[in-house]
Amino acid sequence: MKNIMKLASIALVLLFTLFGLTNKASAAKLTLYCSVEIDVCEMLEQAYEKETGTKVAMTRASSGETFAKIKAESSNPKGDVWFGGTGDPHLTAAQENLTAEYKSKHFNDLLPAAQNQAVNANYKSVGIYVGALGFGYNKELLAKKGLPAPKSWMDLTKPIYKGEIQIANPNSSGTAYTTLATIIQIFGEDKGWDYMKALHLNVNTYTKSGSAPIKATGRGENLIGICFQHDGVKQTKKGLPVVTVSPAEGTGYEVGSMSIIAGARNMKEAKKFYDWALSPPIQTMVFTSGKSLQVPSNTKAQADPDAPDLSTINLIDYNFKVYGDKSTRAGLLSKWDNDVSVIPR
Known part of the structure; x- marks a missing residue:
């Protein structure tokens, strides 16, 4: 048993x-x-x-x-x-x-x-x-450096902001690719690439993540970060001295x-x-x-309630079908790699 x-x-x-x-x-x-x-x-x-x-x-x-x-x-x-x-x-x-x-x-x-x-x-x-694209700046750092507040995409290419801007790499970041596609749509093919070359001269770092530039701006490590506007507002809500800007020329969105x-x-x-x-x-x-x-x-x-009000932002008619096309995307990234990123700063 x-x-x-x-x-x-x-x-x-x-x-x-x-x-x-x-x-x-x-x-x-x-x-x-x-x-x-x-x-x-x-x-x-x-x-x-x-x-x-x-x-x-x-x-x-x-x-x-x-x-x-x-x-x-x-x-x-x-x-x-x-x-x-x-x-x-x-x-x-x-x-x-x-x-x-x-x-x-x-x-x-x-x-x-x-x-x-x-x-x-x-x-x-x-x-x-x-979410709408834009940029943000650290107002305390801006005052310390005695620089004017940027209000437009064109402002970011001014020599006074040399070494003061961060943006992600468009190969790894959707934010940066949206920026590239937005600039081409606003300024046209030739002037758009001229713009990207001029902006490149003012960039101190290309980050991997699209939200990294505005986080660095919030911490006072960087003056200007190109970002989606909601990411800028998020830094402000944390109590950091970030002012979010919707560019005067209009902007793309995601x-x-x-x-x-x-x-x-x-x-x-x-x-x-x-x-x-x-x-x-x-x-x-x-x-x-x-x-x-x-x-x-x-x-x-x-x-x-603090989310950016899209009805108050000048959004361009962003062509998602064209700029989401694999050949268009590959062409833009290749041109950025070969014609922009290689320019000495």
């Missing part, structure tokens, strides 16, 4: 162990590539895990870096969803069939710009927020986007996250958290 009881106990332990392992193996998973600020990425990761029980593996990188990663992994995809970053590389990814078609159940509630992003991508991407990666290992969970991230409660959570000051794409969601 003792032997029978012992064998029964062992069998029961093995059964429970096997049951536990099976449950663990079948637990839902999601691999998230995130191109917004790390605190927002972590908030999304934690909220989705808490609400759904799904285990999220999150990696944060800039939009240019993430695009390169997804392309490098295309023969054996490791990610499921790419969240955030400017819309241009998402359009390029769609054109190269690196992302999968999916139309969210929330599509009809989205801003026209977010819907247009989906249409231009053949529903392989969608807009999740909108439709921050989200895409499901083609061949995703967890496709069902990827679609579930896609709809979740576009829902009014989650968009309200993200964009009223104080961590993200863009305008949410879902019209039923709330924005932070």
